[in-house]
Amino acid sequence: MQNELQTALFQAFDTLNLQRVKTFSVPPVTLCGLGAVSSCGQQAQTRGLKHLFVMADSFLHQAGMTAGLTRSLAVKGIAMTLWLCPVGEPCITDVCAAVAQLRESGCDGVIAFGGGSVLDAAKAVALLVTNPDSTLAEMSETSVLQPRLPLIAIPTTAGTGSETTNVTVIIDAVSGRKQVLAHASLMPDVAILDAH
Numbered sequence: 574m575q576n577e578l579q580t581a582l583f584q585a586f587d588t589l590n591l592q593r594v595k596t597f598s599v600p601p602v603t604l605c606g607l608g609a610v611s612s613c614g615q616q617a618q619t620r621g622l623k624h625l626f627v628m629a630d631s632f633l634h635q636a637g638m639t640a641g642l643t644r645s646l647a648v649k650g651i652a653m654t655l656w657l658c659p660v661g662e663p664c665i666t667d668v669c670a671a672v673a674q675l676r677e678s679g680c681d682g683v684i685a686f687g688g689g690s691v692l693d694a695a696k697a698v699a700l701l702v703t704n705p706d707s708t709l710a711e712m713s714e715t716s717v718l719q720p721r722l723p724l725i726a727i728p729t730t731a732g733t734g735s736e737t738t739n740v741t742v743i744i745d746a747v748s749g750r751k752q753v754l755a756h757a758s759l760m761p762d763v764a765i766l767d768a769h
Contacts (some may be wrong), residue, residue: 602763603737609767610641610727614649616763617682620723624652626680628671628695630687631657633729639686641769642727654678658687663694664744665709665752671698675722682723685761689733692726696741696759699724709743714755726761736764 604612617625625646629639634657646653656671675683675698685695697709700721707718726736735741739760743752 603766604763605766607768608641609765610769611645613642613684613725613727613765614645614647614651616725616765617646617651617684617723618649620682620762622651622682622723624654624678624680625682625684625725626656626671626675626678626698626722627653627684627686628656628658628691628698630691630729631660633687638729641767642684642686653684654680658691658694662690662742662744662751663697664746666746668694668697668701668709668743672701675702680722682725684725684727685736686727686729688728688730689735692728692733692735692761693741693743695724695726696721696735696761697743697754700741700756700758709741709752709754710745712754712756716756718756718758721758724761725763725765727765727767736761736766 602616627639627642633639634655643653654674656674659667671694683695683699685692700718701709703719703721707716712718728736739757740753740755741759745752
């Protein structure tokens, strides 16, 4: 009787502990070093990508910071459509506009070049474009979704770590509330860390 009670208690504790277990994932490929952005074309080519939707911070693009990325893609013969992200945290209206532009351009992958806001927007775009019947508000960690488009994350700030997480934060333009989505599909395929 005492053994049965002890077994039942341990099983209850095991069940409680399992509810607290969290999964931690990192991109399968992380490239780090000065000039690492020049490997972006090779990474895209390895994945069979032909036309990339490049979501970039508008200030960084105007400052010429995306030139190395553009060269890397051109050397490998990979076309790109540039989408300059609005300043500030991404809102669902801007994300939906980017999804529409991506569909129109026929891109087969996404590159995020910027800070955490740009990376979060790109994650949402890469997922929403392949799941046209779902909204971010309807999605949850356990949602069964179509695979997102291939995603390469190139962070330009240190802090959010968005390039290594399966989370995105998007502002609801109507309510002003932040929508947080955690889903395995949001993890980028490649993170490129370049201190240039």
